[in-house]
Each structure stands twice: as structure tokens, then as C-alpha cells.
Amino acid sequence: MVENQKKIINTVADITILIYYYTAVVFLENLQFIRVNTLKISSEELKTRLEEKGVNLEDTFLDYVFRVVKSPFSMGSTPEYLLGYYFLQSISSIIPSITLNPSKDDEVLDMCAAPGGKTTHLAQLMENEGSILAVEINKNRLKSLRSNINRMGFKNTLMINTNAVNIDKKLRFDKILLDAPCTGNEVKDSNRVKTKRDILFCAKRQVELFRTAIEVLKDGGELVYSTCSPEIEEDEDIVRYILKTNKNMELIELTVDDFPGINMIEGEVKGTLKVIPPNEPFFIAKFRKTKN
Numbered sequence: 001m002v003e004n005q006k007k008i009i010n011t012v013a014d015i016t017i018l019i020y021y022y023t024a025v026v027f028l029e030n031l032q033f034i035r036v037n038t039l040k041i042s043s044e045e046l047k048t049r050l051e052e053k054g055v056n057l058e059d060t061f062l063d064y065v066f067r068v069v070k071s072p073f074s075m076g077s078t079p080e081y082l083l084g085y086y087f088l089q090s091i092s093s094i095i096p097s098i099t100l101n102p103s104k105d106d107e108v109l110d111m112c113a114a115p116g117g118k119t120t121h122l123a124q125l126m127e128n129e130g131s132i133l134a135v136e137i138n139k140n141r142l143k144s145l146r147s148n149i150n151r152m153g154f155k156n157t158l159m160i161n162t163n164a165v166n167i168d169k170k171l172r173f174d175k176i177l178l179d180a181p182c183t184g185n186e187v188k189d190s191n192r193v194k195t196k197r198d199i200l201f202c203a204k205r206q207v208e209l210f211r212t213a214i215e216v217l218k219d220g221g222e223l224v225y226s227t228c229s230p231e232i233e234e235d236e237d238i239v240r241y242i243l244k245t246n247k248n249m250e251l252i253e254l255t256v257d258d259f260p261g262i263n264m265i266e267g268e269v270k271g272t273l274k275v276i277p278p279n280e281p282f283f284i285a286k287f288r289k290t291k292n
């Protein structure tokens with residue numbers, strides 16, 4: 001009897017989650033954002049130009065990011081897009097680069113870079129100064145990374161096509177973004193059926209990439225770890241494991257209040273963040289490397 005009740009409760013919970021995510025997919029289609037490339041055009045000028053063409057834009061907590069409420073055409077086919085005046089990006093995926101907060105003098109490593117949403121955002125925050133090493137394992141995806149960097153006019157970024165775990169261990173970086181390959185999320189890809197095996201495969205790769213990141217991070221340097229997967233094994237479990245096995249890594253606590261208007265909660269580990277639907281699910285954690 002108790003077993004039957006448990007089964008019913010689990011089934012109801014599963015159905016509720018499915019309905020929640022299905023609703024989120026419908027919502028997400030209406031959640032398109034543009035990040036203005038402020039090195040090429042001011043936010044006000046681009047907003048005016050697009051509004052004159054019938055695009056309806058809504059402000060966000062960042063003065064260079066707008067939500068596209070309505071557009072008579074595809075936002076990826078405008079002359080302004082081709083001129084590199086903006087990048088189409090979910091607001092969730094804007095958070096990791098702001099959290100890393102690179103400065104103009106920093107040497108930055110972007111370990112899993114294509115198609116370059118976060119690389120170009122980092123380059124913008126650094127005002128095209130300092131340096132970024134953008135690593136991407138997949139040759140085809142490297143093409144889209146190159147085209148985005150060129151379209152947006154960044155000169156402070158060097159791309160390499162390799163497995164990030166193989167980068168030269170003599171290199172040292174002030175800041176590292178590890179936007180790790182993951183199993184993804186149902187909101188972005190509702191057809192994807194992920195298995196426990198997929199999740200554990202990704203978790204293993206995430207740890208390997210993380211170990212490399214720690215090796216090439218300067219003492220006192222900062223690292224942001226992010227995924228677009230809501231799975232604990234790829235998010236909080238990785239953070240717990242890294243903190244347990246690397247006494248020289250400490251967590252810098254993030255707070256939900258820093259990102260008004262984005263639907264997010266604190267992760268299971270205090271100081272980590274989880275963006276939840278209707279925004280694209282994302283996990284973000286920030287670390288500092290201390291001296292051994």
C-alpha cells in the first residue's frame with residue numbers, strides 16, 4: 001500500500017515537473033535578449049535605430065541588455081546584427097561573464113568558448129584590452145566563435161582549437177571562465193532525453209577541466225564555473241568535490257539580489273546561484289585560489 005502511494009506521488013511529481021518545463025519552453029520562446037556591443041554603438045542609439053524599424057525593446061537591470069518583446073523580423077538578420085552591434089543571448093548566459101568581472105589588465109582564459117557569447121561579453125567588459133585565450137575543442141564550433149569575434153570587432157582574443165585539458169601548464173591566468181560542456185536543460189532542448197550515464201559522463205569531464213583550470217590559475221586569481229544544466233551532479237556536487245579536494249580553492253559567495261528581474265534561487269551550496277524557468281536554467285559558482 002505504502003509502495004503504491006509512493007509510486008503515485010512520484011508520478012504526480014514527474015507530471016508536475018513536465019508541465020512546468022513545457023510551460024517554460026513556451027515562455028522561453030518569448031524571452032529573447034540582445035546584448036549591445038557598447039564598443040561599437042551606444043545602447044540608446046541602437047535602441048532608437050531598432051525601435052524605428054518596429055522592434056519593441058524592454059529594459060533589463062543592465063543598461064546594455066534589452067529584452068526583445070516583439071520584432072517584425074528575425075533579430076539575427078538585421079544589418080545592425082551583421083555589423084556586430086549586438087549579440088543574441090539569453091539573460092542567464094550573461095551572468096557568468098559579469099560575475100567573473102574581468103578588468104582591462106587581466107589575462108583571461110575562456111576554457112570552452114564556442115560560439116562565443118561569453119567570450120565576446122568578456123572582451124567587451126575588458127574594453128578590447130588585456131588578453132583572452134579562448135579554447136574550443138570542436139573545429140566547426142570554432143568557426144562560429146571566430147565569426148562572432150570578427151563580427152563584433154574584438155582584437156584582444158586569441159583562439160585555439162584544442163582540448164582545454166591539454167593547454168600549456170606553464171601558463172598562468174588572472175581570471176578563468178569554465179563554462180563547462182554539460183547535459184543541457186529541457187527548456188533549451190525539450191527533445192533531449194538524458195540518462196544518468198550522460199550526466200555522470202559530463203560530471204567526470206567537468207572535474208577534469210576544473211583540475212586544469214586550478215593548475216593554470218594564478219594565486220589570488222578568480223574562476224567562474226557555470227553550466228546550463230540543472231543537475232546536482234554537474235553543479236553543486238562538482239563545487240563540493242572541488243572544495244573538498246583543493247584546500248587552496250575558496251568559494252566567493254554570490255547573491256540573488258545582484259541580478260534583479262532574473263528568476264533565480266540559491267543553489268544547494270550556499271553562495272552558488274541557480275537560474276530557473278522561465279529563464280534559461282543556469283548554474284553559477286565563483287572561486288578564488290589562495291596560496292597553499
Ligand SMILES: C[S@@+](CC[C@H](N)C(=O)[O-])C[C@H]1O[C@@H](n2cnc3c(N)ncnc32)[C@H](O)[C@@H]1O
Pocket residue numbers: 093111112113114115116117118119135136137138141162163164165179180181182209
Ligand atoms: C556550454 S558550451 C560553451 C558556450 C560558450 N561558453 C558561449 O558562451 O558561447 C561548451 C563548449 O565546450 C566545448 N568543449 C567540450 N569539451 C571541451 C574541452 N575538453 N576543451 C575545450 N572545449 C570543449 C564544446 O565543443 C562547446 O562548444
